[in-house]
Every structure is written in C-alpha cells, then in structure tokens.
Amino acid sequence: MFPTPAQVLRQREGALAETPFPLLLHALAIEERTCTLELKVRQREKRITFEDGAPVACSSNLLHETLGKFLVEKGKLTEADYQKSLAESVQTDVPIGGLLVQKGLISPFDLYKQMQANMAMKLLDCFRWTDARFRLIADIDPPDTSVRMNTAQLILTGISTMMPFDEVATHFTFTDDRRFAQVPGVEGPRLSSKDARLFQALRFRPTFTELQQRSGLDTDSTLRRLYAFCLLGLTDFAEEVDKRPPLAPSAVAAAPMPMPGPALTPLPGTLETVDPSALVPAAATGLPFSDEDEGVKNALLSAFMSHRSQDPFDLLGVPEDVQPVALRKAFLALSDKFSPLRFQTADLKEKAEGLLVGYARAYGALSETEQAALWRKRRAAAREKKVGTGRPSTAEQFRIRTDLLDASTQYEEARKRLKAENYAGAFEYFEYACDIDPKPLYRAYRAWARYLMKPEAHGKLALQELLDVVKQEPGCEEAWYFTGEVSRGEAQWAQAEDAYRKAFKLNPKNRQYVDLIQDTMKRVKR
Structure with a gap:
C-alpha cells in the first residue's frame, strides 16, 4: 500500500x-x-x-x-x-x-x-x-x-485535522470493492470517540462505503482516518492481512489495541479537536507521592528542561577543579533529590529517570581524568571565543528576531491595499498572511479580495472559501458579511439574507446590516 x-x-x-x-x-x-x-x-x-x-x-x-x-x-x-x-x-x-x-x-x-x-x-x-x-x-x-x-x-491528528483533503485523496487510492481489516497485534495511538467508532467498524472487514455506513462518518472524515490507520499499520487490505502469519496467542494478548482517549480540546480554525498532550508519549497515571508538591514538581521540570544544554560541570553544579569526594557527593545529592522513586505519576517518573541518566553520564565523564580534562579544554575554548569575538550586538540580535515572518504585518499591508482598491496586491498579501498563519479572519479577507479582483470569474470559488470559513469559525463577523456580499453578487438572495442576519447577530451595533437584510428580503419575495 x-x-x-x-x-x-x-x-x-x-x-x-x-x-x-x-x-x-x-x-x-x-x-x-x-x-x-x-x-x-x-x-x-x-x-x-x-x-x-x-x-x-x-x-x-x-x-x-x-x-x-x-x-x-x-x-x-x-x-x-x-x-x-x-x-x-x-x-x-x-x-x-x-x-x-x-x-x-x-x-x-x-x-x-x-x-x-x-x-x-x-x-x-x-x-x-x-x-x-x-x-x-x-x-x-x-x-x-x-x-x-x-x-x-x-500522524493521526495531523491527517485528521490539518492535511488538505485533496492531498489525502491523491496519496491514498483504492478501488470501491477493496475491503479493509484491522491488523492484529499492532499498538496504536490514543483514539477519540470518533476514531474509535471507525476503528471498531473495521472488525467487519468493510468496503469504504460500508465503513462509512457503519461508522456514521462523512467521506472526508472516513478517508482521513482510514489513511492514517493504514499508514500506521493498524489497518490494511483484508487480503493482505490474511497473508500475514498468525500471531501467537500470548502475543495477541500482550499487544494493546488503540483505546478511546479523554475529550479533546478544540484546535482554533478547525472543526476537529486536538489535545497537544496526546502527542506526548502516553503513560499510565498513578497515585502521587511527591507529585502533588508544587515546589518539587516545578524544581523537577525546571531541571529537566535545562539539563540538555548544560555541560557536566554545570549539570552537577561543581567547579572545574572539583575533587573526587565532592564530585561523588554532588552526584548523590542530585540523584536523591530527583529520584524516580519519589514520583508515581508516570510522566514525572519518566522525567526523573531522564535526569538521573544525565547526572550519571556527567558523573562518569568527570570521574575519568581524560574526559574531565577534555571538558575543561572545551570550556576554556568557549570562554576565549566569547572574549575574542564578543557577543553580537543587541541591534544584530534583534535584527535576526525581527526577520521572523509575521502574519499580522502582512495582513495590515493587505488591508491598506484593499482600502486603496488595489485588489490584486491585497490578495497577494492576504495570501502571505494565510501562508504564515491560516486564521479564519485572514482566510475570509483573502476570499473577499479574490472576489473583488474578478467577481464574474471568482464568485463561486470565493463563496465556497467563505462558507468553509464560517463552517469552521461561526463567530467570524467579517466572514458572514463577505458571504452575504458575494451571495448577492451570485444572485443567491436567501443565502445573502441569512449571512447578513448572522453578521448582525454578532454585531448588532452595525446598522448597515439592517439595511442589507431589508433589501435582500425584498428581493427574496420577488
């Protein structure tokens, strides 16, 4: 596949x-x-x-x-x-x-x-x-x-929520009569209720159409999730699954199947839900020991976040001329302070174990004469480099940071061009803003600028883009207003009236919407 x-x-x-x-x-x-x-x-x-x-x-x-x-x-x-x-x-x-x-x-x-x-x-x-x-x-x-x-x-979250549907359909093709089946013994990610419903429907070895019917999902949702399941090895064509050697009973029992996860939080700009913590390796929860102590927990996380960027001397907090006894005491003190045995929550225990490995490596490096001498030379070279070349000026460092692409800057420039009736230029900068950060507001303005460039040619495309925006972000007033305007241009008066009403509901202080609603009502009656 x-x-x-x-x-x-x-x-x-x-x-x-x-x-x-x-x-x-x-x-x-x-x-x-x-x-x-x-x-x-x-x-x-x-x-x-x-x-x-x-x-x-x-x-x-x-x-x-x-x-x-x-x-x-x-x-x-x-x-x-x-x-x-x-x-x-x-x-x-x-x-x-x-x-x-x-x-x-x-x-x-x-x-x-x-x-x-x-x-x-x-x-x-x-x-x-x-x-x-x-x-x-x-x-x-x-x-x-x-x-x-x-x-x-x-992978599951990205394909389900972010990857353009056209790309999914391009890279995942099959004939209507192909049947799909679960692949036994494969450990998968945590599943939402929607994902779990689709996965359970695969037990019946359905065709794509049958899978839609059993899961109750639309074509878009079904194809996305099926693509992700197949890519992750959870699902395959039924005939390919049958060709695989059967797993030993003990292996089947030991291999956990994907299970439904907790409710996920909304991802801005999409209809789907995403739990960023679900993208971190899953771990079982347990009864806390030091886990509920905010001071200990924060100290652990602070040490864990910085330990990769520290050399052995800084990591153990010892001077370059440290003697063996002092080195051993520093190592034992830190190992005890953040001992994995002090934590029962798996996530914190994992971080404590990572720190312990880091401390052990640092202690091992400084305990060997040659390794310790090498680290002293590296530190000396770093000091000389800093003194010899100097740190970049504040202006230079700010220049690097201000070179970052800022969607709001592109958006403001686009608004200026739109006000000046430079519709092609406005569309170009709205496109830049959407490239950087596809916020519903930016996408709504991009569709509006596209329409204003060539109303007779771009009406249907702009209207579809706007309908996609209001579907994903019903609270975007500008998107509803633009939908009303483009619908008027396309002579879809009932749709225009509904869009103006939605915009008015979001912003009742804008009396322009009242006039637009009354005008479109007259045209609907005609």
Whole structure:
C-alpha cells in the first residue's frame, strides 16, 4: 500500500507533494533515526530535530510560533511582559522561557506544558505544507529542552485535522470493492470517540462505503482516518492481512489495541479537536507521592528542561577543579533529590529517570581524568571565543528576531491595499498572511479580495472559501458579511439574507446590516 520506511528514507531530499509529511514522520519513527528534517516553502522554513525517531524540537521562522508569542496568544503572558522579557533575553542571551520562570511570570510545570502545546502546533502546521521541499540532515543540534512527541498520535491528528483533503485523496487510492481489516497485534495511538467508532467498524472487514455506513462518518472524515490507520499499520487490505502469519496467542494478548482517549480540546480554525498532550508519549497515571508538591514538581521540570544544554560541570553544579569526594557527593545529592522513586505519576517518573541518566553520564565523564580534562579544554575554548569575538550586538540580535515572518504585518499591508482598491496586491498579501498563519479572519479577507479582483470569474470559488470559513469559525463577523456580499453578487438572495442576519447577530451595533437584510428580503419575495 505504501513504500517501506527504508525506501522512503533512501531519498535524502525531495518534495512533500511526492513524499507526504506523514509518510516521512512514520518512516523516521520506524527506522528510529536521529537527524534533522528541514522544510522550506517560499519564505517559510522549519527544522525538526528527531532523536531515535521521535520529534524533540522544532524551530521555524514564523513569529506567531515563537514561544513568547504563543504564550501571549494563549493568555499566559501579557504583550508588555513579553516585549520586556524578549529585550532582556536578547541582552543577556538567556532563553526567554528561563527568564519568565525567574521572574515568576510562569511556573516551570506550566511552562513545560505550554512548550509541549507550542511544539505540537508547529508540527501539526507542517501537514499543510504540501508544496514544500524537504531535506534530511544527518547532524543535529542538541535541543535546549526535552519535549518529546508521540509520532503515531501526531500522524493521526495531523491527517485528521490539518492535511488538505485533496492531498489525502491523491496519496491514498483504492478501488470501491477493496475491503479493509484491522491488523492484529499492532499498538496504536490514543483514539477519540470518533476514531474509535471507525476503528471498531473495521472488525467487519468493510468496503469504504460500508465503513462509512457503519461508522456514521462523512467521506472526508472516513478517508482521513482510514489513511492514517493504514499508514500506521493498524489497518490494511483484508487480503493482505490474511497473508500475514498468525500471531501467537500470548502475543495477541500482550499487544494493546488503540483505546478511546479523554475529550479533546478544540484546535482554533478547525472543526476537529486536538489535545497537544496526546502527542506526548502516553503513560499510565498513578497515585502521587511527591507529585502533588508544587515546589518539587516545578524544581523537577525546571531541571529537566535545562539539563540538555548544560555541560557536566554545570549539570552537577561543581567547579572545574572539583575533587573526587565532592564530585561523588554532588552526584548523590542530585540523584536523591530527583529520584524516580519519589514520583508515581508516570510522566514525572519518566522525567526523573531522564535526569538521573544525565547526572550519571556527567558523573562518569568527570570521574575519568581524560574526559574531565577534555571538558575543561572545551570550556576554556568557549570562554576565549566569547572574549575574542564578543557577543553580537543587541541591534544584530534583534535584527535576526525581527526577520521572523509575521502574519499580522502582512495582513495590515493587505488591508491598506484593499482600502486603496488595489485588489490584486491585497490578495497577494492576504495570501502571505494565510501562508504564515491560516486564521479564519485572514482566510475570509483573502476570499473577499479574490472576489473583488474578478467577481464574474471568482464568485463561486470565493463563496465556497467563505462558507468553509464560517463552517469552521461561526463567530467570524467579517466572514458572514463577505458571504452575504458575494451571495448577492451570485444572485443567491436567501443565502445573502441569512449571512447578513448572522453578521448582525454578532454585531448588532452595525446598522448597515439592517439595511442589507431589508433589501435582500425584498428581493427574496420577488
């Protein structure tokens, strides 16, 4: 049905139009690759770091995806605190997350959860980049933090909610008479109630049409989920499943089937739901021990987030001339402070285990004379480099950060061009804004500018785009108003009246809507 992971990764670079993003993710996970995946499309760029096949970091040149802007958008940080912290971060070269914790603007635990959600958003956005070029790079830059995504959950969520339907239909084809079946013994991601309903319907080995009927889902939802299940190896053509050797009873009993998960939170701009924490490796919950102690929990998360970026001396908090006894005491103290035995919640226990491994490696490195000497030389070289070249000026560092692509800047420029009746120029900049951040408002204005360029040619397309926006975001007043205007132009008076009424309901102070409603009512009666 799909090329093997080894075949997918044989090509070091290419186009996502030919090798879809979820196919790449799955291949990297199965092959357990440690590498960097670079994506580029027009002005946009992203770099995703993988360790043993799992995404652990993602950087992009989109301003709204930076951690600070993300925290502002989520209401976790004010714009004033963000700007002040950003300036201080640039001047001191301290990551903004660390500064926010130092200032008490966010707790380490909450920061870690927001970093998980921020990374999930950046990765899910990649499913839209169907016209991007990709490149696999063997080397990786060790990530500063330790956020790790669940690849299977990421693939299921991304295909179900973000990937354009046309791309799904292009890369997943079969004849109407083909039957599908569950593949026994394959562990899958956590499923929503909708996903679980479809998965259970596969027990009856249905055709696609029968699967729709049994699950009660529409064509779009069914095809998306079936594509994800097949890619993850949970489902295959029935005849292919029959060819597989039967599993031993013990293996079948040991292999957990995908289970329904808890209710998920809405993803802005979509009809679907996404739980960013579901993209983090799942773990069972347990009775807390130190888990309910906010101080201990925050200290653990703070240490865990920073331990990757520290050398052995900084990690253990010892001087370069540390003696064996003091080194051993520092190691034992830290190992006891964050011992995995102190935590019963699996997520916190996992992080404590990760810290313990880091401390053990640092202790092992400094216990060996040659290794300790090598780390001293590295630190000395870093100090000389800093003194010799100097840190980049504040202006230079700000220039790097202000080069980030900002959707709101493109949107404001587009509005200016729209006001000047430069409809082609406005459409171009609304397109840029949608490329960077496909907010419903930006998409509504893009459709409106498209219509104004050539009403006679673009009416149907613009109207369909607007109907998609109001379906996904019923609270977008501008989208309803534009829908009414384009519907009038297409002589669909009843639809125009309904759209104006929806806009008026959202903003009763705008009396223009009353006049428009009355006018369209007269035309409907005619």
